[in-house]
Amino acid sequence: MLEFEILKKHRYSDARLGRITTSHGAIETPAFMPVGTQGTVKAMTPEDLIASGSEIILGNTYHLYLRPGHELIKSLGGLHRFMNWPRPILTDSGGFQVFSLNALARVTEEGVKFKSHLDGSMHFFSPERAMAVQQALGSDIMMTLDEPAPHDADHATALKSMNLSTRWARRCRAVHSPGDQALFGIVQGGMFEDLRTQHVQEIGDFGFEGYAIGGLSVGEEKATLLRIARHTAPLLPAERPRYLMGVGTPGDLLALSSMGIDMFDCVMPSRNARNGSLFTSEGKVNIRNARFRDDPQPLDVHCPCPVCRNYSRAYLRHLFLADEILGLHLNTLHNITFYQHWMANIRQAIREDKPFDFIGVESFRLEKDGG
């Protein structure tokens, strides 16, 4: 079960304020989904995630399939119960990790054969298998299995992957039984506008509950990502949620929201946090920096998170340099809260028909880092 309402359109952009309703609760859009790779958003409890303002998280099917195994998770009541996360979960199909963690993954019409990065054992994902695994996990939103083309794929290669992705999307749709779990399709077509247009035409009438733009943030220039997103977003069914996978910086989320994208996921806030790279309304800072040595100030006076209310930059720097687990936790809590606060500002600007000019926007609009 998945419902999507558009509550308001933005006066100053193509952004939409919306609400997705699932059987595990509602999600205000545009929404950012923290990534919970192995059945946990790294260094966060579910309570932390709720406090951060997160309403939905992403689970990685590839990782959970390999360890602890989807059947095990199913036998323990599904992923929500396993990880004690009561709110919505979106699972990817596993395809992206199959390809990105397996240089030698072998694709046939039937599916993709790959080696476990954990123990080298051989595995096979077909569209049907990817669906079955996600059904066992019990996510609220499942994704179709697709074959993303490399960012530098030529037109013929991108076309071939796209056509395979269409056939796989049809097979996923065929085995999808309507029920609690919604299914989103993924638009491919590489960095080529004509292919993106063609792919939307091919899968747009498969009746997916939502549509994702895939195959971006895979190594291309930031300008290319924005060009393809800007081209593709308005082609997607307007009455369905639009999801851009694997992006990005706060500036990216703002730019892409303004194009009418409703959902995002990215490891950036959590991974950066564990490297000491923290988001603030004045841009990214590295907490290792010697200038923070005796700095009693909070990381970001505009941030509502408990880290910025209770700890100094000097303390965060100390924890990081001393390799303390608490440092990884506090950094992650801050970054994810920063992202969610940023999304809340985007939603508020849409609701109140204000331009996207809130605190910190200049710092991130200029950012080059898309990784």
Added chain:
Amino acid sequence: MLEFEILKKHRYSDARLGRITTSHGAIETPAFMPVGTQGTVKAMTPEDLIASGSEIILGNTYHLYLRPGHELIKSLGGLHRFMNWPRPILTDSGGFQVFSLNALARVTEEGVKFKSHLDGSMHFFSPERAMAVQQALGSDIMMTLDEPAPHDADHATALKSMNLSTRWARRCRAVHSPGDQALFGIVQGGMFEDLRTQHVQEIGDFGFEGYAIGGLSVGEEKATLLRIARHTAPLLPAERPRYLMGVGTPGDLLALSSMGIDMFDCVMPSRNARNGSLFTSEGKVNIRNARFRDDPQPLDVHCPCPVCRNYSRAYLRHLFLADEILGLHLNTLHNITFYQHWMANIRQAIREDKPFDFIGVESFRLEKDGG
């Protein structure tokens, strides 16, 4: 400022129910102090510690002196504010780490010269210096600098260390100005009853606000530890808190409480947690064990902690095997809560004049592991 009231004596043992009052709040005794080595109890937020029932933590002067430095902490408002811990803190003198982390530490009458384990730089701690560092940290309870004898020291060696410790204790007392920070003396004397008796006579009238039994849990047999503690505890001033340093298992804490010890600290619950070794009312378990693979039960049905309320053994095992930070966090939260719940049971038994026969006691009474 430190006050100690004995609220009740136990009918079935020498245990005392007490209350220590400091300017950062009160502590019910017998009390267990989690160890916050580097300005954080590893993997715990202050909120977690409070939820666990912890009323006081221990800070390691040696580590904080080296990194980030006591002067830095002082400039940021002291250790309580630095780490956002509003409740009482006890700091050790730094001596124990100086000796245990520096095989080549050089002791003279004046003090001890040692190398930083971080960068090899040379440092010097005298009794006066150890006091100054603890004053900068702003702990509620400071400890005198002493020289612990090795667990296998002969009588002459133990006597020599003890006599030096007496002179150092006198020097600490001389520079201690009454105020917010209390000072505890430490009884040494190795594994020799006559020396322990003699040392209590020597420092017992220095007027310390509390007395610790030091030089135990340094490699001796469990029976030796209990023998020396049982001999020494009743010699200590009855109207002052008695603190046994660096101990131990839940069974140890029960046995030592029954001898009239009021305070304990140990890295065991937190360190074990990070190794997957978890305390339950049926004894210690290792969460890696394959029998937990698909076990939907909580770790310990008798434990009040959020981990036991919300997560399965299978999930904890998964997190541990997947090297997830959340696993270290949940394991630590469980173990520390388990310890605090254990202490609460001890206090309740004293209050209600019941024998020490609560759930799990048999599992730990038999335990051999003193580390």
